[in-house]
Amino acid sequence: MPEVKVRKTLVQVETIFHEGGPAPEAPQKRAAAIAVIENPYAGAYVEDILPFMKDLEPLGAEMAKMCIDALGGDASVVEGYGKGAIVGVNGEIEHGALWHVPGGYAMRDAIAESMAIVPSTKKVGAAGTRLDVPVTHTNASYVRTHYDAVEVGVPDAPRPNEIALVLVMTTAGRIHARIGGLTKDQVKGEDGLR
Template sequence: MPEVKIRKQVRIVEEIFHEGGPVAATPRRRAAIVTVIENPYAGRYVEDIAPFMEDLKPLGVAMAKELVVALGGDPKAVDGYGKGAIVGAAGEIEHGALWHVPGGYAMREALGDALAIVPSTKKVGGPGTRLDVPVTHSDASYVRSHFDAMEVGVSDAPRADEIALVLVMTCGPRVHARVGGLAAADISKRDGLR
């Protein structure tokens, strides 16, 4: 299996105090980590790429732990997440799909076995490509107050032979969430995968 070769990491932490309405009693926090790695399959078609997911698992765990720390260190305070990948032009969209298992399961584990599927997006693009990473509640995908996205990107990545791997975590609902639906306080175990 190929070795994971990291070129750089970028971390982003946001505090959102308001969106034009009243100032929130507690600001919403969002954090992203982007790790730029060499794409071991760039420039060629390889039939069996799935084993590389195993190599990416330790990276996913490390990135998820770093996000929890960036958001204050308490996994119980984190209640939203998402993931994504930007594949450089010498790669293919399927190379971004390699991040589904290592990124998603790492976040669910870091948060104490969160129940909801981790939303995801991926695309092929060059240096400076931006990605809107979808975010949903970590225990129930249908909690509307947590439907969100965080835009991320790196000015010099991904190069043609790279992949930018992204994890996003959030604390709390959108600052002025008021469109109804399932409330976070009303989640039951059966809501996890809805």
């Protein structure tokens, strides 16, 4: 199995105090951890890429911790999450799909209440490509206040033979959310949806 070769990591933190209306009791914080890795399958079609998913598990756990640390070190404050990948142009979209399991389960394992599926997006792009990573509530996908996205990117990545892997965590729903629907205090936590 190929070894995971990390060229660089990046952590970004955004703190939102208001969106033009009254300030909430606590600002929303959104953290993203990005790891730029060598794509072992770039440049050729390889039928069996599945083993690399297992190799990515330790990196997923490390990146989940990076997000939690960026939000203050307390996993209990995490209310939203998402994941994504940008594959360099010598790779294929399926190489980014390898991140689904190791990235998603790393966050779910790091957060107590996390029954909801982790939303995801991926694309193939050149260095500097930006990605809007979708976010939903960690324990109930139908909580509308937490439907969000965090834009990420690295100026010099991914290079053609790289993949930029992304995890995102948030501490709250959108500031000034007011479109109705299920709220976080109504979550039953039984099925990952409601």
